Amino acid sequence: MATIKDVARHANVSIATVSRVVNDYRHVRPAVREVVTKAIAELGYRPNGLASSFRTQQSNIVGVLLRQQRTPFSSALAYAIENTMFDQGYRVLLCSTNGDAEREAAYLETMLDMRVQGIIIRPSGTGQRMAKQISTLRDRGVAVAFVDMKPRLANAASSVVCDNFSGGYQGMRHLIELGHRRIGVVAGAVAQKGGAADVGSERVRGIRQAAADLTSDVEITYSAPFDSASFEVGREVGAALITSQPGLTAIFATTDMLALGVMHSAHALGLDLPRDMSILGYDGVMESAVTFPTLSTIAQPIHEMGQIAATTLIDHMRGLSTTPRQVVLENTLLQRDSTIRVT
Amino acid sequence: MATIKDVARHANVSIATVSRVVNDYRHVRPAVREVVTKAIAELGYRPNGLASSFRTQQSNIVGVLLRQQRTPFSSALAYAIENTMFDQGYRVLLCSTNGDAEREAAYLETMLDMRVQGIIIRPSGTGQRMAKQISTLRDRGVAVAFVDMKPRLANAASSVVCDNFSGGYQGMRHLIELGHRRIGVVAGAVAQKGGAADVGSERVRGIRQAAADLTSDVEITYSAPFDSASFEVGREVGAALITSQPGLTAIFATTDMLALGVMHSAHALGLDLPRDMSILGYDGVMESAVTFPTLSTIAQPIHEMGQIAATTLIDHMRGLSTTPRQVVLENTLLQRDSTIRVT
DNA sequence: CGGTATATTGTAAACGTTTTCAAAACAAGT
DNA sequence: ACTTGTTTTGAAAACGTTTACAATATACCG
Numbered sequence: 001m002a003t004i005k006d007v008a009r010h011a012n013v014s015i016a017t018v019s020r021v022v023n024d025y026r027h028v029r030p031a032v033r034e035v036v037t038k039a040i041a042e043l044g045y046r047p048n049g050l051a052s053s054f055r056t057q058q059s060n061i062v063g064v065l066l067r068q069q070r071t072p073f074s075s076a077l078a079y080a081i082e083n084t085m086f087d088q089g090y091r092v093l094l095c096s097t098n099g100d101a102e103r104e105a106a107y108l109e110t111m112l113d114m115r116v117q118g119i120i121i122r123p124s125g126t127g128q129r130m131a132k133q134i135s136t137l138r139d140r141g142v143a144v145a146f147v148d149m150k151p152r153l154a155n156a157a158s159s160v161v162c163d164n165f166s167g168g169y170q171g172m173r174h175l176i177e178l179g180h181r182r183i184g185v186v187a188g189a190v191a192q193k194g195g196a197a198d199v200g201s202e203r204v205r206g207i208r209q210a211a212a213d214l215t216s217d218v219e220i221t222y223s224a225p226f227d228s229a230s231f232e233v234g235r236e237v238g239a240a241l242i243t244s245q246p247g248l249t250a251i252f253a254t255t256d257m258l259a260l261g262v263m264h265s266a267h268a269l270g271l272d273l274p275r276d277m278s279i280l281g282y283d284g285v286m287e288s289a290v291t292f293p294t295l296s297t298i299a300q301p302i303h304e305m306g307q308i309a310a311t312t313l314i315d316h317m318r319g320l321s322t323t324p325r326q327v328v329l330e331n332t333l334l335q336r337d338s339t340i341r342v343t
Numbered sequence: 344m345a346t347i348k349d350v351a352r353h354a355n356v357s358i359a360t361v362s363r364v365v366n367d368y369r370h371v372r373p374a375v376r377e378v379v380t381k382a383i384a385e386l387g388y389r390p391n392g393l394a395s396s397f398r399t400q401q402s403n404i405v406g407v408l409l410r411q412q413r414t415p416f417s418s419a420l421a422y423a424i425e426n427t428m429f430d431q432g433y434r435v436l437l438c439s440t441n442g443d444a445e446r447e448a449a450y451l452e453t454m455l456d457m458r459v460q461g462i463i464i465r466p467s468g469t470g471q472r473m474a475k476q477i478s479t480l481r482d483r484g485v486a487v488a489f490v491d492m493k494p495r496l497a498n499a500a501s502s503v504v505c506d507n508f509s510g511g512y513q514g515m516r517h518l519i520e521l522g523h524r525r526i527g528v529v530a531g532a533v534a535q536k537g538g539a540a541d542v543g544s545e546r547v548r549g550i551r552q553a554a555a556d557l558t559s560d561v562e563i564t565y566s567a568p569f570d571s572a573s574f575e576v577g578r579e580v581g582a583a584l585i586t587s588q589p590g591l592t593a594i595f596a597t598t599d600m601l602a603l604g605v606m607h608s609a610h611a612l613g614l615d616l617p618r619d620m621s622i623l624g625y626d627g628v629m630e631s632a633v634t635f636p637t638l639s640t641i642a643q644p645i646h647e648m649g650q651i652a653a654t655t656l657i658d659h660m661r662g663l664s665t666t667p668r669q670v671v672l673e674n675t676l677l678q679r680d681s682t683i684r685v686t
Numbered sequence: 687c688g689g690t691a692t693a694t695t696g697t698a699a700a701c702g703t704t705t706t707c708a709a710a711a712c713a714a715g716t
Numbered sequence: 717a718c719t720t721g722t723t724t725t726g727a728a729a730a731c732g733t734t735t736a737c738a739a740t741a742t743a744c745c746g
Contacts, residue, residue: 046456049456050402059393094436114434264635267635
């Protein structure tokens with residue numbers, strides 16, 4: 001591999017000049033620039049990224065730390081982030097923690113060791129271990145942006161989230177407006193109890209609020225509590241809900257994958273969808289469009305989330321805006337075929 | 344940030360000794376090792392990854408270049424690779440080209456500039472531009488492994504693929520054994536014509552061979568040709584196929600997402616699945632398990648593919664095995680609810 | 687033409703590590 | 717004690733850039 005020295009020798013200039021040409025600095029005579037450019041081409045010189053990263057003590061890599069990357073939601077989010085970053089010249093180190101705190105810590109360490117310029121994170125916990133990690137990052141001068149989750153302290157870091165309360169509210173209103181009065185809600189254990197201000201809880205809060213606001217005679221039945229929002233779980237608790245509560249006319253699942261599970265169990269129990277039951281999901285992942293009937297859902301602007309998270313981080317990294325920024329995006333009802341007026 | 348110098352001073356040894364402790368070399372007296380370790384802990388020293396990568400001229404990063412990462416197949420593959428790499432201490436730079444050749448080239452350049460140790464690639468084209476790129480990689484001493492696609496010349500690089508011919512064969516045999524004789528096949532334009540030895544063509548070849556081998560009275564109808572194997576496309580060509588060929592008892596789609604589309608259109612046309620029509624997919628992605636009825640499919644061992652690609656690459660990077668290795672994995676029929684004996 | 691400002695170039699130091707080489711310390715055999 | 721061999725340590729060079737600084741060339745002004 002040709003180095004900058006070779007180019008300098010070949011073009012009869014100093015390495016400083018070559019560096020200036022490569023990095024497109026001013027103060028290089030056009031003639032010289034041309035000679036150097038030719039030398040670079042002739043030698044097939046490519047700057048050693050490792051060396052320049054080392055010298056400047058920063059790589060053009062940003063870390064993206066998500067919980068899982070197998071899920072449709074995470075995939076779509078990661079994809080949006082990667083694309084935006086790519087266009088801006090950054091490369092993405094994508095890591096999935098699988099909810100494993102140790103692994104999350106290990107990745108964070110690696111990222112620091114690699115001197116990533118910034119990190120986009122969807123943390124696995126809200127605990128103080130996390131808070132400590134964030135402050136470590138801050139000390140190290142690494143830009144941080146949260147996505148799909150707010151930091152505990154609003155000024156700790158930027159974040160991009162959706163208004164899950166409003167989303168829950170919208171979904172419930174949709175069902176109520178369609179005439180549904182006996183509605184099942186499939187939501188995780190934490191969400192139902194409404195402990196932390198996490199995504200799920202917010203949605204349930206919105207659901208409750210809508211019910212309280214809009215009508216007096218709606219009856220909400222919650223599914224059995226559970227921990228992970230997977231298709232399998234949706235199928236199980238969905239089946240249980242449907243068989244134990246024969247009067248339900250609609251089910252609102254707080255995740256598309258849960259909704260898919262519910263839909264599957266409804267089919268299996270012989271229900272004719274959407275005639276016998278309306279089903280509403282949440283997320284708007286691609287999978288929700290492939291079911292039969294297609295799933296009505298509260299769609300998150302996933303692509304936009306990723307994009308804004310990326311641009312926010314870029315702004316921080318470039319020092320354009322240093323104060324944390326809290327972005328809240330709106331969810332929108334995607335009315336498809338799985339929800340109909342109650343007959 | 345404390346540097347190795349600080350540690351050396353603090354522990355009253357030379358930086359060489361600290362380096363030896365950090366990198367766990369022999370020839371360090373236990374007593375000294377302990378002192379140094381303590382100094383490291385006290386100062387919170389962490390080796391500067393950029394510096395050591397620079398010095399050794401290699402990072403612990405491997406590049407993974409896939410076509411798309413939004414698709415279930417790619418996601419699952421990427422996930423498997425990342426996990427395996429993580430366990431072995433490597434970090435993954437995940438890039439999706441979206442089939443854009445320029446972007447692919449750009450990523451490849453970046454990877455080289457970053458001095459990645461190895462690259463796992465699912466190239467977007469079979470052209471000679473690719474061949475040239477591969478030889479460039481080879482010249483640069485970067486280990487390469489193909490996944491889900493063989494290199495043109497078997498000894499150009501290692502590869503991990505599935506036996507798509509056999510998979511197509513198995514699928515067709517399955518349908519024939521179930522008594523189906525009028526079978527629709529949904530496959531892309533290239534696959535039908537059987538040009539290159541790409542994944543789709545191989546599957547179709549297997550389908551043809553099975554039909555020829557196993558029975559004389561099977562009648563295959565191909566869908567209209569198309570370019571991208573998406574759900575949307577599956578729905579469109581599926582609908583066209585079903586309406587134009589009323590006698591079909593089964594449809595074999597060469598991709599799960601296509602199959603999902605076909606299933607959707609069948610539902611929409613009022614067919615009762617699987618009674619009125621059997622549908623068979625290919626890939627075994629998670630999505631195939633969430634339909635109703637659950638999709639029978641020729642499952643690829645996606646996780647294994649990723650894992651083997653990763654370990655193969657690691658072997659190359661570590662110099663354990665230098666000769667290219669061609670791994671061919673078997674697909675297996677995943678018999679679920681969407682295929683039944685013809686009545 | 688002298689002087690001053692500005693544009694262009696080169697020299698050399700620095701970044702933090704790994705690694706070669708030689709020196710020092712120690713052990714063991716005579 | 718005197719080799720001889722082995723283990724342990726340190727000094728210093730190197731890796732390929734970027735960049736501060738100085739030096740030189742050029743332009744402009746009177």
